[in-house]
Amino acid sequence: MMISNMKTYIVALFLLLLVTKAFITEVDAAGECGKTPIRSAAASLSPCLAAARNGRAAVPPVCCSKVGALIKTAPKCLCAVLLSPLAKQAGINPAIAVTIPKRCNIKKRPVGKKCGRYTLP
Template identity: 45%
Template sequence: METKVKYMWVVVFVVSMSIAGLNGVDATHDYYGPCGKHDIEKEAQKLAPCTYAAKYRRAPVSERCCAIIEKKLNNPGCLCAILQTRTVYDAGVRPEVAVTIPKRCNIAVRPVGHNCGGFPFV
C-alpha cells in the first residue's frame, strides 16, 4: 500500500510540473519587452550611425542611419524603448531630436504622432 501512495505522489508531482511548464511557455509573450527577445541595450548600439543626427536637429542624416531607422520603424514601440535606454542617454542623444529623424530621412511610412516618452514622432 505504501508503494502505491509514493507512486501516486510522483505522478501528481510530474503532472503538476508539466502543467506549470506549459503555462510558463504560454505566458512568455508577456515576459519579453517591446523589442521581443532582443536586448534593448544591444539594439541601441546598432543605432550608432544615427548618434550625431540624434543630437543636433540640423545635422545631416546618413543613408545608413536612414536604413536602420526605417527598419526599426516596423516596431515603433521598440524604437521608443531604445530611445530611453542608458546607452542612448550616455551617448548624449536627445530624444526630442531623435524622433525627427524619420521625417528628415523622408521615410514615407512613419508613426506620425506616436508618443515616444513624451515626444511625438513628426
C-alpha cells in the same frame, strides 16, 4: 531519512531553476524590442548618433535604413531605445532623435505617435 531530505532538496532546487529560466526567457521576449536586447537594438542605431544629438546634422543613409527597418519590424523598440538610459549616456537628445524618421523622409513612419513626452513628427 537524510537521503530522502537530500532528494527532496535537489528536486526542489531543480524545479526552482526550471521556473526561473522560464521566467527569465519570458521576460526577455516580452520587451519592446522582442527577443532583441535593447543594447543590441541601440548598437544597431549607432550610425544615427550625430543626427540624434544635433538637429542640423545630416542623417546618414545607413541610419535611415536602420531606423526604417526598426519602424517596420518593431516600432515601439525605436522609442524604447531613444528613451533608454543607454541613449542618455550616449548624449542623445530625445526631442531631436524623434525627428530622425521625418528627416529620413520615411513614408510609413508613426506620425503623431507618442514616445514618452515626445510626439513623432
